[in-house]
Every structure is written in structure tokens, then in C-alpha cells.
Amino acid sequence: MTTGTLILATLGVLLGATGTFLLLPHRRGEAKTRTVYILGAVFAGLGLLGFLSLLTPPALSPLADLIAGTFFYVFAAGAIGCGVMSVTSRNPVYSALWFTGVVISTAGLFLLVDAQFLAAGTVIVYAGAIIVTFLFVIMLAQMEGKAVYDRAARSPGRAVFTSFLLLWSLAYCLAGVRGTPGASDGNAPGPEARLVRGREIAAFYQLHEGNEARVALDHALRPTSALFADNDPAKPKPNVAGLGEALYADHLLTVELAGSILFAALIAAVLIANPRRADAQA
């Protein structure tokens, strides 16, 4: 990690923290002037730009990469910007709607990593079901006018400091991680600082055939669990078919568990929401 990137990351996180603090509700719920909001939006926008310039641009030469790169930046900025708005909105209905923006941007990012089924599933489950449930509960339980607890935040300064410190340290740690060494990497440091792909671990450690670790690795990396046929990135498996194969061949117990959890949650929600009925029968 170069010093320039470090300074850029620190500046972006500081600007974003300042902007978010200005946008958050006041500690005692005092009204903020329009100037404070504009200032906060400018700071947060600058911080977002600084954060986006941290990201490595994909190779922009072929047209397909150009489009994918542009969409990546659009979706990343949309996710983070909608996230800030959803956290800072006074009105919980607006919060829920901005959160829909986060969900849709995340679904776009899923599309860019070849997870089409998950993109559709996220939009259906989150934007279609969870947000609608939230909106129903907001309608059931919203006080008339602006409630005090919506206009006031709980120690916003310390909260902003904590979470942006977390963001800065995560960015700092991530910037130091390097991938599988290529042919040009002569003096490669130890494997601790590297993130070696699962299917390249055997080659990285130069394990010979019959080595116990290699046998275990071959068992762990089953062909059904691979994204590509024959481990060749030029031959991707079809998305839904491959996901279903992996889900029902390697993770069958997970599916059963997920079904049990849904059933338990169904019973729990019915019991919690109607406490009087339980009393009447007892």
C-alpha cells in the first residue's frame, strides 16, 4: 500500500464521517438549518468520491469492460449513497425507501459478479417482501407528526467515530492483501499476506501427488462446487443449474435447515404477535 493511497483513504473517510455527522439528526433533536444540510451533503459527496477513487478501475480498454466498469462505479456509488441517506433520513418511510435503493444497487453488483439468481432473489425477497413488511409496520406504529425519537440521534458523534474508524481499519487491512503471485512476482513474501485462490493452493505450496494435504484438498474442492467446468474460467457453468447442483449435492442439509428455520420463524411470529390468544387458552 502506497502512502498516497493511505492519505487518500484517510481523507475520504474523514470527509465522509464529517458529512454523515452533519446529516445525522441532532443529539437533542434540535432542527438543523439548510446550510448545515448542504454542507453535510457536500462533505459526504466528497468523501464518497475519495472512497470510489480507492477502488481499482477495471481494465478500460475493451468496450465490455468499459460498460462493466461504469456500471460497477454507478452501483457502488448508489449503494453507499443510498446507505448514507437511509441512515440519516428523519422519516422512517424515507429510510425504508432509500434502503430499497441499497438493495437494488447490491443486486446490480451481484449481476456484475455473475450471480444472476441471487440478484433476482435479493430484489424479490428484500425489496419485495421485507421492505413491504417494514412499511406495513411503519404504517401501523407511526406516531402522527415527527416523533421526538426520529428527530434526535443517540450520541451521533461517538457513533460516527466508531463506525468510520471500523471502515478505515477495514480499508487499511484490505489494501495490504495480495493475490496469488504471478510469474512477474520474484521476491514473493510469505503466504500469510496473500489470498491464494482455493484451487491454486496445491500449486502454491507445491504439494506432490499423494501428499495428505493435497488429498484432503482434492476432497474439499469437489467438481460440483466449482463455478467453472474443468476449472477453466473460459467455460462457466450455467448459473441456476450450477447453483442448484451445488446446493442439492453438497449442501443438502443446509436446505433442510433453512426450511426448519423458516417454519420455526413462522410459528414464532404468529405466537409473538397474538399474545392474548395464548393467555386465553391457558
Place this chain on the structure above:
Amino acid sequence: MTDPFTIELLRNYLLVGAALFALGMLGFIARRNLIVMFLSAEMMLQGVALSLVAFGRYHGNWSGQIFTIVILTVAACEASIAMALVVVLYNRRSSLDVTLWQDVREAGVSTSDLADEAAEAAPIDDEAGVESYPHLTPAGVEPAHPIQPWTERRR
């Protein structure tokens, strides 16, 4: 053929996921509305899901996406149970304020009277500002409603 999804691309997705996670944490700590706190928790889940899918793509297996499907399931269960809880809590105290539930804290932790503080120091601005609701123009004189037999029965 080498995989075009390099560590730099993976790092992009991880950074975005980290930002979503940090923002969700900020909302969970700083906001006082139960529903908004819950939305922030869901935003943290979104950040984690994004990181998992990117990791799965980097390692070339489906595990990340399968983890994310499990996260979706758990999030749906969590949302249903939490919304049921929120409705019950709202019926108890007629408020979504989380600071009203400070009496369930651990012994020895001091409380803060944030609600009283906010109620004292927060006049809702009468003049048109960013945080005020628009004033609706009053409608005209209410017309006389002739009482019909079917409306009488409803009273």
C-alpha cells in the same frame, strides 16, 4: 486461461461491502427508532452478502452464493420475528423509541434521559424549514350533509 476476476476486483467489492457494513453499524448505534435500527441491521447483512458473493467468485466456487441464500433465509425469518416484536413493543409503550426500554439493561449500567432531553430542547420549527411538514391550505366551508337512513344506521 487465468481468471479475469483478479484480487484488485475482489478488493473493490470487499471495500463496498465494508462501507455498507460500517454504515449499517452507524445506523444501528445512532438511530433511536426501532424500525430504522432494524433496517440498518439488514444493511449490514447486505454488506456481508456482497463480500461473500465476491469471495465465492474469486475462489471459483458456489459457496459464497450458497451462504448468501442462507443469509436471505435468515434475514426473512429475522424480519418477520422482529416486526412481530416491534408491534408488541409498540402496543406496550405506544412508542418506537428504543431508549424507553432502558430498564431492561444490565445491573450497574447508568441510564440517560435522552427522551426528556430531546422533548425539552426540541421545538418543532413553526417556520418553513427542512424538517417541517408542509402546511395544507384549509378547505372551504363544510357543506350540509343531508342525513340518509343508511348513514343513520351506522352511527
